[in-house]
Amino acid sequence: MIEPLALDHGNLQKLVTADLVRPDHLLGAHPVTQGGVEGVRFAVWAPAAQHVSVVGDFNGYNGFDNPMQRLEFGYWGAFVPAARNGQRYKFRITGADGRTVDKIDPYGQFFEVRPATASIVWQHDFAWTDGEWMTARSQGFDRPVSVYEVHLPSWQRREDGWFMNYRDLAHKLGEYVGYMGFTHVELLGVMEHPFDGSWGYQVTGYYAPSSRMGTPEDFKYFVNHLHSLGIGVLLDWVPGHFPTDEFALAKFDGAPLYEYADPRKGFHLDWNTYIFDYGRNEVVMFLVGSALKWLQDYHIDGLRVDAVASMLYLDFSRTEWIPNIHGGRENLEAIAFLKRLNEVVHHMAPGCMIVAEESTAFPGVTKPTPGGLGFDYKWAMGWMNDTLRYVEEDPLWRKYHHHALTFFNAYRTTENYVLAISHDEVVHLKKSMVMKMPGDWYAQRAGYRAFLALMWSTPGKKLLFMGQEFAQSTEWSYESELPWYMTQQPDHRGVMNLTRRLNALYCSRPDWHTGDLLDEGLQWISADDADNSVYAYLRRDPQGEAWSLVVANMTPVYREQYPVGVPQPGEYRLLLSTDDGEFGGFGTQQPGLSTTDEGWNDQAQSLRLNLPPNAVLVLEPVPAPVVSEQR
Structure with missing residues (x-):
């Protein structure tokens, strides 16, 4: 376990100047012994707050028992002898607006199961056994990468309908992924979030795995076990926006803090969320620290950065926007943040893979910094849109759209691409993949099998959302588990056999993966x-x-x-x-x-x-x- 850093001037100054890459070692809740007395040291950033106290199980949520001391640079700290590991707590903040609100710990490592929202003091204790994997893992671009995208809460459920524990999922999912031949899993919905219907994309706990499926140690067991099976673990990570829930980051100290103050820059109209202020060092290090938390402490092998296009452009999906200092539409602060993120994480977590979900033609997404953004891979959104439009077309008219399938070859080496068929393509009445195909049920399955073979034999790394490997005929629903009964039916089992065979060809044949990016x-x-x-x-x-x-x-x-x-x-x-x-x-x-x-x-x-x-x-x-x- 890494000892928490002292709340002294030097460490606070490092945080202000963005030199401290792991701010969670300084902020949050840390069990310590101070002056021979055991307790918990709490620290929080709330520069505009008028008063802050820490409340929890240790003081009956009484805001007068443990007031926090105002420190330098807008930080607050307190040592609470009565607090212990496993107890719930919140920060009671009287903000700049004069209102008093109980807030979660932005650096909380564990939370109550929703709808409760308290942070929990948590000291990790886990014995990793994946040292060989961590040493040997490589970011070589000529290796096969075939990713199974999974929403753990709905991949499989317990018999009573509740979420399975991370440890049980480790064995069931690990065995299945190994059988199917995927090299990695990518998890959405793992970081703590209050609303199931957000699928985990409205994050409140950037440093915590969701308590729906167990403790932080349970999640570490999940990663450790998949590594023992030779399976890498990637996470969806959301640094582009955060929810407006009052108990979380929104107007944390009674004023815009983590978000831009001007709604033309700081509010997402599409998602009803706030946008991080990438111009504040403390916000940048909050996000960089979150990335490192998962890569270093949880041994995650990579992050898929969500909605990068929304970060890059100031006019993204809006009619009113503020130009940058040069009069352009690029968010220069977000661009600088993404470059710093990729430089830091590749230095601090060797062998990790950082992937951008970037849907525009922004240049140099996967080129090295400082000229490029420094990502390892980028989702091939153009390939996805062109190919889906083609295969959804009535075959009678496909000859008029013939080059929709060849156009990707004209630009496929301009970036390092992942061919991704994600959860976004099988929800909101878009139909499941097999049901997008024209014709009767036999023709739909034949067309879908052809699509899968084209995808796997086209240069680029692969990603397929769960259920599509066996031609799930219904749309995905986050509220229930996958229709596993389909895998026992010959029609669906045949597509499952094909996916497994394609993975075997892709991973075993050098001609199918060494030239992916060439x-x-x-x-x-x-x-x-x-x-x-x-x-x-x-x-x-x-x-x-x-x-x-x-x-x-x-x-x-x-x-x-x-x-x-x-x-x-x-x-x-x-x-x-x-x-x-x-x-x-x-x-x-x-x-x-x-x-x-x-x-x-x-x-x-x-x-x-x-x-x-x-x-x-x-x-x-x-x-x-x-x-x-x-x-």
Whole structure:
């Protein structure tokens, strides 16, 4: 356990100047022994407050028993001998507006289960066993990254309908993710939040795992166990906005403190939330400290930073806005914050992965600082929108939108991309992924299998939201667990088998992941057959000789003996057909996979393939046998 820092002038000055990267070691509630007396030391930042006291189980919530002393730079502190680990507490603040409000601890490490809101004094005690994982984990861009996005409260529930404990989830989710072949899980809804319907995106406890599913130690067990299975853990992190709940950060000391004062800059109209004031060092370090808390203390392997576009632009989703000092629309303070965040966390938490959910063409999101923002990856929102629009189109009209599937290749190496199909695509009447596909139930499943194969064989890291791996036919609901009964039905089990097979190909074949971020990772064979809606391309390992051929037929028309050019003569073998019976298809057969000298697609040789309707084939050349000399 790291000892809390002293409340002296030097440490307070470091916090003011943003030199203290772990402000939670100074602020919050820390059990200490002071002058030979055991108790808890409390500290809070409330510069505009007229009076602050700490109330809790130790004083019957009496605001007169433990007043806090005003320190330098707007900080308040108190040592309470009667306080102990595990007790509830709040800060009772008489603010600049003259009102007295009980506030949570912004640096609270544990909270009551909602709807109660008190912070809880908590001293962590957990023995990690993942030292080998933490030492070996690498941020190498040529490694496979296949992420299973999970909302833990609704992934699976207890029989009585309540949330499962982190420890139980560790075993159930870990076994499932390992079976399915994903390399990482990404958790939304883990940081403490009062409203279930926000899915965890209106955070009040930036330093605390949600108490709905257990204690901080329980959550550490969850991470530790997944690491023991070779599975990385990523978290959704929300530094762009926070809720207006009076008990939390909003107008914390009776005036705007964590938020910008001017609502044209400090209020999100879309989400009814406040926007952090990135121009205040104390706010910057609150957020940086939160990131480090998860990466260092909880051994998290990376953060997906939510709604980055809303942070970058002052006019994001608003008609009234304040230009920056140059008259532009960029939030220069937020840009500086994101650069500092990425510089600090990569230095302090080696091997971590920081991913931006950024939906615009802001330049250099994944380029190194100081020129870029310094993120490792960025969600490929353009790829997602183009591809979904294409596959939702009636196949009869897809030929008029043919290059929606090829356009990503024109810019895919400008950033380091994650191909993400997230929770946002399967809610609010958008339908589940399989139900977006046109046609009857068989055609929908065939189209969805083809979509998954295209996604996994397209360069870029992968992310799929829970339930979509088995073609969940209903929209996701945060109020109940996934419809696991579907996985026992052959139609859904087939898609589940395909997802597992795609993960196995992606992780085991270097041509499917080492070139994810390089031009050499993909070579088009046929990108222009719009009339037939057929695509063919090679996936290549830029560092070796491995390669494979991907052919997609995106109409419900069976195409017999369709010619495809290939760069190498000889025999080929089928690695994958999304039409296989194992995946729920018809099992279309290939009569022969030998090349002929018939040139096609600017290649000297070609194959004649039977293309199943709405299906993707993956092939590789068969190595020529080695003939030994006879003596």
